[in-house]
Amino acid sequence: MIELLALPYWQETSIKLGLALVVIPTTSLILVYLFLFKMMAFMQSRLGPNETGPYGSLQLIAEAIKFLQKEDINPAQADRRVFRLAPVVVLASTFLLYVVLPAGPDAVVQNLDTGVFYAMAVSSLSVLGILMAGWASANKYALLGGLRAAGQLIAYELPLILAVMGVVIQAETMNLQGIIEAQATGEIFGIGLIGNPFILTQFLAFLIFMIAAQAELTQTPFDMPVAETELVGGYHIEYTGFRFLLFFMAEFGTAFAFAALASVMFLGGWWIPGFDVDSNILNILGPGVMLGKILLVAFFIFWVRFTYPRLREDQLQKFAWKVLIPLALVNIVITGIFKVVF
Amino acid sequence: MPQLPGLIKGLGVTAKTAVRTLFPKRGWKTLIPAPQKGAVTVQYPHEKEAPPDRARGVIALHEENCTACMLCSRSCPDWCIYIEGHKVKAPPRRAGGKARSVNMLDRFDIDYALCMYCGICVEVCPFDALFWTPEYEYSEPRIADLLHDKIRLGEWMDTVPDFLEYESGSEQKVRKVPR
Amino acid sequence: MTTTSDRDQLAYISSQAADARVNVELNTGDMTLNIGPQHPATHGTLRIACRLDGEQVIMAEPMMGYMHRGYEKLCEVRTYPQCTTLINRIDWLGSFANEVPFILAAERLMEVEAPPRAQWIRTILFELSRIANVALFLGDMGVQLGALTPVFFAFRDREHVLNQIEAITGGRFHPNFDRIGGLKDDIPRGWIEETKSVMVKMRTFCDEMEDLLVGNEIFQARCRGVGVIPADVALNYGMSGANLRASGVDWDLRRDANPGLAWDQIDWRVWTHPDGDSFARYWVRLQETREATYIVDKLLDGIPSGPIMAKVPRIIKVPAGEAYISTENPLGEMGYYIVSKGELGPFRVKIRTPSFNNISVVPWVMKGVYVPDVITILGSLYFILGDIDR
Numbered sequence: 001m002i003e004l005l006a007l008p009y010w011q012e013t014s015i016k017l018g019l020a021l022v023v024i025p026t027t028s029l030i031l032v033y034l035f036l037f038k039m040m041a042f043m044q045s046r047l048g049p050n051e052t053g054p055y056g057s058l059q060l061i062a063e064a065i066k067f068l069q070k071e072d073i074n075p076a077q078a079d080r081r082v083f084r085l086a087p088v089v090v091l092a093s094t095f096l097l098y099v100v101l102p103a104g105p106d107a108v109v110q111n112l113d114t115g116v117f118y119a120m121a122v123s124s125l126s127v128l129g130i131l132m133a134g135w136a137s138a139n140k141y142a143l144l145g146g147l148r149a150a151g152q153l154i155a156y157e158l159p160l161i162l163a164v165m166g167v168v169i170q171a172e173t174m175n176l177q178g179i180i181e182a183q184a185t186g187e188i189f190g191i192g193l194i195g196n197p198f199i200l201t202q203f204l205a206f207l208i209f210m211i212a213a214q215a216e217l218t219q220t221p222f223d224m225p226v227a228e229t230e231l232v233g234g235y236h237i238e239y240t241g242f243r244f245l246l247f248f249m250a251e252f253g254t255a256f257a258f259a260a261l262a263s264v265m266f267l268g269g270w271w272i273p274g275f276d277v278d279s280n281i282l283n284i285l286g287p288g289v290m291l292g293k294i295l296l297v298a299f300f301i302f303w304v305r306f307t308y309p310r311l312r313e314d315q316l317q318k319f320a321w322k323v324l325i326p327l328a329l330v331n332i333v334i335t336g337i338f339k340v341v342f
Numbered sequence: 343m344p345q346l347p348g349l350i351k352g353l354g355v356t357a358k359t360a361v362r363t364l365f366p367k368r369g370w371k372t373l374i375p376a377p378q379k380g381a382v383t384v385q386y387p388h389e390k391e392a393p394p395d396r397a398r399g400v401i402a403l404h405e406e407n408c409t410a411c412m413l414c415s416r417s418c419p420d421w422c423i424y425i426e427g428h429k430v431k432a433p434p435r436r437a438g439g440k441a442r443s444v445n446m447l448d449r450f451d452i453d454y455a456l457c458m459y460c461g462i463c464v465e466v467c468p469f470d471a472l473f474w475t476p477e478y479e480y481s482e483p484r485i486a487d488l489l490h491d492k493i494r495l496g497e498w499m500d501t502v503p504d505f506l507e508y509e510s511g512s513e514q515k516v517r518k519v520p521r
Numbered sequence: 522m523t524t525t526s527d528r529d530q531l532a533y534i535s536s537q538a539a540d541a542r543v544n545v546e547l548n549t550g551d552m553t554l555n556i557g558p559q560h561p562a563t564h565g566t567l568r569i570a571c572r573l574d575g576e577q578v579i580m581a582e583p584m585m586g587y588m589h590r591g592y593e594k595l596c597e598v599r600t601y602p603q604c605t606t607l608i609n610r611i612d613w614l615g616s617f618a619n620e621v622p623f624i625l626a627a628e629r630l631m632e633v634e635a636p637p638r639a640q641w642i643r644t645i646l647f648e649l650s651r652i653a654n655v656a657l658f659l660g661d662m663g664v665q666l667g668a669l670t671p672v673f674f675a676f677r678d679r680e681h682v683l684n685q686i687e688a689i690t691g692g693r694f695h696p697n698f699d700r701i702g703g704l705k706d707d708i709p710r711g712w713i714e715e716t717k718s719v720m721v722k723m724r725t726f727c728d729e730m731e732d733l734l735v736g737n738e739i740f741q742a743r744c745r746g747v748g749v750i751p752a753d754v755a756l757n758y759g760m761s762g763a764n765l766r767a768s769g770v771d772w773d774l775r776r777d778a779n780p781g782l783a784w785d786q787i788d789w790r791v792w793t794h795p796d797g798d799s800f801a802r803y804w805v806r807l808q809e810t811r812e813a814t815y816i817v818d819k820l821l822d823g824i825p826s827g828p829i830m831a832k833v834p835r836i837i838k839v840p841a842g843e844a845y846i847s848t849e850n851p852l853g854e855m856g857y858y859i860v861s862k863g864e865l866g867p868f869r870v871k872i873r874t875p876s877f878n879n880i881s882v883v884p885w886v887m888k889g890v891y892v893p894d895v896i897t898i899l900g901s902l903y904f905i906l907g908d909i910d911r
Contacts, residue, residue: 042360044673047381140554144576144892220667221739229562229665230896307356307733308349309740310667312893313576348736355733356670382677394688396709419603460606460697465705474691506709511638511826514707 016109020098028252029060034295035302036252043306067248070241077138078238086136087239087246089129094253096122101260102177104270104286105278115176116168119261120161123216126254127153130225133247134235145234148313149218149225155320156215156222162328163208166335167198167265180269199266204331206266208324210300213258215316217251219301221308222316255301256294263293395503397476398459400490402498403450404520407471410445414463414472422456423463424449450492455485470520475501551579554892558587562665562896565906569883571895578895581887583880588910596870601627601701601837604867609695611874612908615654615851617646617686620699623857623870625780626846627701630839630861634781639703639829644783645820646686646698647848648813649716652723653682654851655763655810658903659730662803665900666743671733678726681719688712701837703830713821720814727811735804744800748886748898751797758885759878762853764902767805768797774849782848787819799901806903838865852876852908876908 007015037059041048049056074080099122100115102108112118127150134146168174171182179198186196199206215222226234236247263269270286311319365372366380384391393399410427426449432442464472475498482488505517557568566587572579592611596604608623609616621643628634635643660675683693689708690696698705734740750760755768765772773791775784792808794801841863847856853875860869879902887895 039360040669041381042363042377043356044670045359045363045380045382045677046673047377047383047385050385140552144554220669223667224893227667227893229667230893232561303353303356306670307352308668309663309734309737309743310893311739312743312891314891315742348732348738348741351732352734352737355729359670359674382680394684394691396689396691396706397687398691417600417603419599419606458606459692459695460603460609461691461705462602462606462697509708509710509713509824511824512707513826513828 020095020109024095024098024253025249027256028249030295031252031256031298031302032060033057035298039299039302040306064245067245068242072243073238073240075138075238079136079138082132082136083238084243086129086133087243087250089132090126091129091246091250091253093122093125093129094250094257096125097254097257100176101257102180102264102269102286103290104283105177105280106283108177111175111177114174116164116174116179116265119176119257120157120164123254123258124153124157126250130235133239137235137238139238141231141233142235142237145225145227145231145237148227148231149235151313152215152218152222152225152316155317156212156324159208159320159324159328160212160216162325162332163205163212164265165328166202166205166331169332169335169339170198170201176264176269179265180271183268184271197266197268202266202331202335204327205335206262208328208331209262209266210297211324212320213262214301214304215320217255217258217301219255219305221304221310223305223310224313224316227310255298259294259297259301260290262297263290267293267297269293393476393478395476395506396474397478398461398474399476399478400454400474400480400498401452401457401464401495402473402475402502403492403495404471404473404499405447405450405492405496407469407520408447408450409469409471410447410450411468413466413468417462417466419460419462420456420458422453424451424453447492450495452490452495454480454488454490470517473499473502473519476503477501556895562899563906564661565909567880567904567906567909569895569899571887571892573892576892578887578890578892581884581895583883585877585880585909588906590907590911592911593870593872596867598866600865601839601867604870605699606695606697608872609697610907611872611911612654612850612852612855612876612905613694614657614905615650616694617650617690617696617698618654618848618850619855620697621647621782622780622846622848622850622855623859624699624701625848626844626857626859627839627861627867629844629846630842630859631701631833631837632840633702633831633833635703635831636828637783637825638707638827639831640781641783641786641820641824642689642704642708642829643699645716645817645824646689646696647782648817648820649682649686651851652810652813652817653679653686655806655813656682656723656726658806659727659734659803659810662900662903663734663740665896666740668734668740671730674726674729674733678722681722685712685716685719688715700830701839702833703828707829708824713824716821717818720818723814724811727807727814730807735807741800743893743897744803744901745796745798747799747890747894748901749796749798750882750886754882754885755797758882760853760882761875761878762849762851763805763809764802764853764879766791766793767801769793769795774847774854778847780846780848783820784816786823787816789816789819799897802901802903836865838863839867847873850875852903852905853879872911874908874911876904876906880904880909 037048037056049059052059052062074083097119099109100112100119102111130149131146134142134149167179171179173179173182183197218225236244239247270282270290272282272285272289275282363380364375364377366376367374410425412425415423415425427445427447429443430446432444434441461474464474477498502519504519507516508514552573554571554573555568556571557563558566563569568584568587569581570584571581592607595607599607605620605623608619611619656675656679660672663671686696687693689712690698750768752768752770755765756770771791771793776791779785789812792805792812794805839861841861843858843860845856845858847854854873855875856873858871858873859867862868886898890898
């Protein structure tokens with residue numbers, strides 16, 4: 001849509017930048033309010049925040065203000081520069097993820113041809129920030145948390161990528177818009193009414209993707225790097241005030257981004273059955289559809305988070321290497337065979 | 343019968359609780375969300391929790407019955423009751439009798455900053471001067487204000503509930519609160 | 522046979538040698554990690570000094586005393602009725618159960634016996650405080666393992682039990698209801714019916730916990746085979762209560778050494794589990810909570826009528842002598858050894874608390890486990906700090 005207005009490059013870029021700065025905190029705000037505050041409360045027979053604003057909807061803003069008021073403490077033994085840089089690195093990886101997320105035929109910051117590849121590469125950047133935070137805090141708990149995070153995120157990067165591979169093979173493109181187009185123009189047994197959302201043909205890949213994403217986001221049952229009851233917060237144990245807020249925002253921003261990736265790759269993204277893939281109206285309706293699908297996926301992510309206990313680190317590694325990766329490889333082989341035969 | 347995996351059962355439990363909290367109403371009203379009703383929590387400043395009648399909230403003093411005998415003060419495990427009294431000559435009960443000497447209460451303070459709500463003072467009082475009431479709203483910004491004097495303790499007397507009836511099979515007699 | 526074992530040994534030695542070489546070359550020394558005194562898993566101020574090799578614990582040592590309040594000494598300068606207020610605060614989650622053995626010991630010295638109605642009500646309250654106490658464990662274990670929801674369910678449903686305790690005693694946590702020779706007051710009208718409905722709720726809670734945690738594959742993966750304590754070790758360390766029964770020892774003071782409460786008047790069973798691991802401890806406690814609800818139901822049906830107080834003087838002086846009485850408290854065997862010199866207060870009180878013995882097995886059981894298992898074991902041993910340090 002922005003391309004249609006034919007603005008100069010710098011204007012276009014600054015508009016996109018401004019949008020991103022608004023959208024990312026808003027998305028994590030929506031997730032935190034809907035799921036962390038309200039859904040979790042209902043699952044536990046509570047009300048959740050209900051005093052700040054209508055139904056407590058402004059609670060997170062109040063919390064953000066609280067975080068900003070707090071003193072920014074650097075531990076005496078900490079490696080100061082790395083310590084301060086770490087949350088920024090983590091948040092940067094979240095920001096970069098949003099670059100390729102499409103919300104309409106033209107409503108995307110940058111439509112990269114290697115979108116999937118880019119998203120996977122950028123999302124693993126956050127490990128670096130977490131490792132930096134764990135190491136620089138000069139705290140044993142933080143160090144353990146950082147090392148766990150590194151081991152875990154590397155182990156789960158692989159099934160994540162392998163699961164996506166099946167989708168890429170089926171769609172014959174790495175472009176996220178292309179994947180949506182492939183789903184929209186696809187047919188189920190010759191009926192093209194609702195297209196062919198890849199969750200039907202790639203259900204195994206979808207499951208692996210969701211499990212791996214859960215680990216990637218360090219959500220229960222894979223939240224060992226944070227592990228409040230053993231590591232007391234893990235890598236962000238020493239962070240206070242707005243630096244903790246950055247971690248917090250990054251966590252939920254990334255959750256939103258991964259839910260968006262899942263809905264683009266498996267649920268058909270912004271496309272609405274009955275519309276032409278290129279029709280301009282989807283630029284308006286698309287974001288709404290995307291948001292609905294994202295919230296649906298995020299609901300499952302958080303539902304699991306509030307219900308399950310967490311695994312142990314070695315059990316998680318075993319699960320990743322012995323179950324998920326072989327399954328993902330099998331999925332790739334089957335997809336490849338089908339692609340060649342049909 | 344094959345068993346459902348525990349992972350799915352667990353998801354069911356949380357989902358069921360969420361639905362029950364969000365839609366507590368039954369019948370055709372089920373679809374109206376009413377989490378205020380479904381949640382088990384009490385929204386304290388808006389609605390008050392009603393403690394049972396026997397709850398040990400705060401001690402009330404019925405001043406007329408107190409003889410400053412110091413029994414409560416002596417039996418208090420952390421010595422938080424302060425009593426001072428003096429003797430006065432009272433007119434005789436019957437005409438022509440001897441003038442009695444009566445203990446007058448000058449000071450009766452309970453320091454609720456120290457009190458540990460054991461109820462021994464209420465129990466040892468032989469003259470029915472101390473009573474528990476379930477009131478609980480008397481927090482103070484300054485700790486010194488938690489020292490309730492005999493006027494404040496006397497005001498609590500209005501909130502003392504009647505003693506409860508006993509379950510069948512009991513041989514206890516239901517006591518009366520002096521009003 | 523010999524060759525394989527030789528080969529195993531050789532492989533072991535060479536792996537050790539390789540490890541040692543790596544240790545020397547990279548200088549990877551042990552790390553000392555202090556879990557506590559301020560740590561969410563120690564629910565209180567217990568400190569566990571662990572020496573770690575990576576995430577593996579080489580040695581763990583519990584250090585107690587951060588919350589010592591000197592109750593044994595404080596009891597010496599108080600009268601018997603005043604002592605019960607202190608004793609309430611030892612195991613603060615099941616406080617009525619704390620009063621009972623103390624009062625029973627004092628009663629034995631005075632040679633009085635509470636009337637049957639008082640004993641039945643005592644037993645009911647004892648079991649109610651067991652339910653309130655262990656229900657919190659059932660949820661808290663989930664939190665230790667990372668599941669957020671069970672503990673809220675536990676707090677939600679424990680509240681019903683606490684309300685019942687408050688309705689009869691006047692105090693939610695510190696009832697101070699037991700008196701030498703009987704009880705302070707009788708049951709208010711309508712209480713029995715309410716308690717029965719609460720027991721139904723608690724059974725639903727137990728079912729929920731079964732679905733949410735016990736049946737959960739992740740929970741089983743975390744608990745099964747973790748922190749195995751064989752029966753002989755458990756006995757040697759003086760463990761008691763559900764921890765001992767989870768090791769397969771069929772030993773319950775309520776049945777084996779009933780000090781005169783109403784347990785022998787009704788039918789109930791003692792649950793044991795042969796495994797001795799964290800899962801067994803959780804499972805045994807879950808079954809015991811459910812059993813306790815049935816015990817309460819049966820007791821409520823059969824409360825005899827009569828007085829609730831035996832004839833005791835108004836000012837209690839306990840004759841000179843010594844007595845030790847222990848009961849099966851929510852956490853295990855809790856006993857009071859009272860030495861009296863015939864005065865208003867005890868001359869000396871020795872308090873035997875279950876958590877102290879239960880936690881002393883930690884150095885034995887925590888060799889070679891991982892850091893997350895430390896939390897699992899601590900959670901499943903279920904101690905209460907006030908009960909350790911008293």
